[in-house]
Amino acid sequence: MYKFSDIKGNDRIVKNLKSAVFYNKISHAYIIDAPKGSGKKLIANSFAKAIQCENLKGNLENDVESCGYCTSCRTFDAGYHTDIIYVNASKSKVIGVDDIREQIGKNIELKPYKYQYKIFIVNNADTMTIQAQNALLKTIEEPPEYGVFILLSENYNNFLPTILSRCVLLKLKPLNYDIVIKYIKSNFSVLDEEVYLYASYAQGNIGKAIEMLSSEKFIEMRNMVIEFINSFHEKDFIEIFSDVLVFEEYKENIMTVIDILYLCYRDMIVLKCFDNNNTFLIQKDKKSMFMNIIESFSLKQLFFGTKAILNAKKQLESNSNFQMTMENLFLRLKEKR
Numbered sequence: 429m430y431k432f433s434d435i436k437g438n439d440r441i442v443k444n445l446k447s448a449v450f451y452n453k454i455s456h457a458y459i460i461d462a463p464k465g466s467g468k469k470l471i472a473n474s475f476a477k478a479i480q481c482e483n484l485k486g487n488l489e490n491d492v493e494s495c496g497y498c499t500s501c502r503t504f505d506a507g508y509h510t511d512i513i514y515v516n517a518s519k520s521k522v523i524g525v526d527d528i529r530e531q532i533g534k535n536i537e538l539k540p541y542k543y544q545y546k547i548f549i550v551n552n553a554d555t556m557t558i559q560a561q562n563a564l565l566k567t568i569e570e571p572p573e574y575g576v577f578i579l580l581s582e583n584y585n586n587f588l589p590t591i592l593s594r595c596v597l598l599k600l601k602p603l604n605y606d607i608v609i610k611y612i613k614s615n616f617s618v619l620d621e622e623v624y625l626y627a628s629y630a631q632g633n634i635g636k637a638i639e640m641l642s643s644e645k646f647i648e649m650r651n652m653v654i655e656f657i658n659s660f661h662e663k664d665f666i667e668i669f670s671d672v673l674v675f676e677e678y679k680e681n682i683m684t685v686i687d688i689l690y691l692c693y694r695d696m697i698v699l700k701c702f703d704n705n706n707t708f709l710i711q712k713d714k715k716s717m718f719m720n721i722i723e724s725f726s727l728k729q730l731f732f733g734t735k736a737i738l739n740a741k742k743q744l745e746s747n748s749n750f751q752m753t754m755e756n757l758f759l760r761l762k763e764k765r
C-alpha cells in the first residue's frame with residue numbers, strides 16, 4: 429500500500445528518508461509539517477514501513493523501497509503492525525497529557541515486539557497541549573535505542589522550542605503545478621480546461637485537488653461565489669450585508685470559498701491588464717462574465733480587492749469573528765478607488 433514511489437514531489441526530503449533507511453541511520457524524532465492534504469501520512473507511513481521491512485528492495489540509496497511481502501510489510505498493510513503505533517487524540521480534538529501517557533509513556537518502556545524499532549506516528553501532533561508536549565519531551569529527551577517518533581503537524585510553530593530542538597523538521601513544499609496537473613489527468617476524468625482550474629485552486633496540494641474533484645460542493649461553492657461577484661456591483665449595502673448569510677452557509681469550507689473569490693479577482697485583473705487576452709486566464713469558461721464585471725471596477729479597486737481578500741483569509745485563519753470579517757471584506761470590495 430504505502431510506498432516511497434507513490435510520493436509526489438518533495439524529492440529532497442524523500443531522498444533523505446530513503447538514505448536514512450538504506451544506511452540504517454534513523455533519528456529518534458521527526459516532524460513532518462505541511463497543510464492538510466499534502467501527503468504527510470503517505471510519507472510517514474512509507475518511511476515507517478521501509479524502516480521495519482525485513483527484505484528491503486533496491487541496491488542504491490535512492491531506490492530503496494519496502495518489499496511489500498515480508499511479514500512486517502503485510503501486517504502493516506493489513507493495519508495491525510505490532511511495532512508501528514498510531515497516536516491520536518482520544519477524548520477531544522486536542523492531544524492531552526493522558527493520551528501521551530497512555531499511548532506512548534506506558535508503551536515505550538516495553539521493547540519492540542518483533543522488530544528493531546518501535547515507531548510512534550502521532551497524528552495532529554501540533555494540537556498537543558503544553559502538558560502533553562512536556563510529557564512527550566521526557567521520552568524524546570532520552571529515548572530507548574529502538575524508539576522512533578514521527579510527529580505530523582500542520583503548524584510546527586505550535587511546538588515548544590524544546591521539542592523542536594530534538595526533532596528533525598521536514599517541511600513539505602507545495603507541489604509544482606505540472607505535477608498536480610499530471611496527477612489530476614491520470615486519476616480523474618475531467619475536461620482539459622477544468623484540469624487547469626482545479627490545479628490552480630489546489631495550490632500545489634494534491635489532497636485539496638482530490639477533495640474538490642470528489643465533492644459536488646466545490647462546484648456549488650464556485651457557482652455561489654461567481655453569482656456573488658456577478659451581482660456585486662449592482663447591490664446596495666443592505667443587500668451586500670445579507671450576502672454574509674449566504675457565505676455563512678459555507679462556513680465549514682470558508683477557506684476554499686475565499687480561495688475561489690481570490691482567483692476570480694486574479695482573473696479579472698488579468699483581463700484588465702492584458703487587454704482581454706486570455707492566455708493567463710485560469711477560469712476561461714467565465715471570460716465573458718468577467719469582462720462584463722470589470723467594466724464597473726477600476727484596476728486599482730481590483731488590486732485593492734485581492735489585498736482585502738488575503739487579509740480576510742488571514743483573519744479567519746486566526747479565528748476572528750466570522751460575520752465582522754466578512755462584512756468588513758465586502759465593504760472593502762465595494763470601496764471605489
Ligand SMILES: [Zn+2]
Binds near residue numbers: 501
Ligand atoms: Zn517488507
